[in-house]
């Protein structure tokens with residue numbers, strides 16, 4: 324199968340490109356090769372390669388910066404998927420698009436997970452722009468799958484766990500406040516890549532939730548990861564109000580992978596099991612990178 328991947332240099336894009344490259348003809352484009360906010364650029368690349376499937380891993384993911392850079396966030400997160408949907412629809416291709424837990428307001432009682440049927444109500448520009456992207460894909464593409472995921476980490480790129488590691492290594496005794504009243508599921512991009520491989524040829528359409536099983540707070544997740552890495556630390560739990568950010572974030576970001584499970588297609592394990600596997604595979608490289 325011929326597959327075009329956009330955002331190929333991002334943390335998910337790297338893992339998806341690597342995994343699918345074993346079995347398929349993959350064309351992986353970074354933002355320099357293909358700017359998804361340009362319809363002309365999108366059409367040019369689609370018409371050159373004629374992919375059967377396009378997987379959109381590109382997004383403007385700096386959640387707090389989106390509050391200031393609203394126009395740019397909307398260009399990438401809303402117009403981008405709209406352009407891709409139009410381009411693939413013209414060629415009768417399938418579009419796999421990645422969205423987010425931040426389309427929800429997080430008011431659901433914890434630890435209840437949001438299902439695909441729950442009402443959306445984003446709290447931030449990032450969430451609103453990603454929701455507009457979902458809506459454009461749904462309206463334009465007659466063959467699409469939108470995977471909503473959350474709290475991603477992986478070997479390639481920047482993420483919360485890597486930041487925690489860098490800070491703890493720099494000074495294990497330094498008190499680091501970490502938010503302990505937002506709940507979600509830390510999800511490994513390598514597992515999400517396997518999930519994308521699984522749904523590639525399925526007849527699933529519409530929106531599916533796709534995150535690791537179980538949930539934690541940011542604080543609990545960071546402690547688990549640093550303990551697995553055997554790194555001493557002095558993390559201290561704090562509340563969202565003690566750590567104010569420009570973008571509001573949902574208190575409950577837990578997603579229930581209901582449709583994937585109903586279809587017998589979910590590949591997800593517990594978030595702890597995936598962190599253990601991530602550490603087993605990359606401990607040495609993670610330490611090297613964090614020490615600079």
Ligand SMILES: NC(=O)c1ccc[n+]([C@@H]2O[C@H](COP(=O)([O-])OP(=O)(O)OC[C@H]3O[C@@H](n4cnc5c(N)ncnc54)[C@H](OP(=O)(O)O)[C@@H]3O)[C@@H](O)[C@H]2O)c1
Nearest residue numbers: 330332333334335354358359381382384423472473474475
């Ligand atoms: N990270 C999370 O915790 C999280 C949570 C929920 C959902 N998601 C969703 O999961 C997907 C993958 O996220 P990720 O963590 O892999 O993000 P990431 O590491 O930030 O990668 C996103 C990629 O998109 C590229 N990009 C930005 N603007 C672009 C444009 N105009 N045209 C083409 N490419 C562009 C970036 O390239 P440059 O760096 O060159 O700009 C970057 O390589 C996204 O849809 C995101 O919204 C992520």
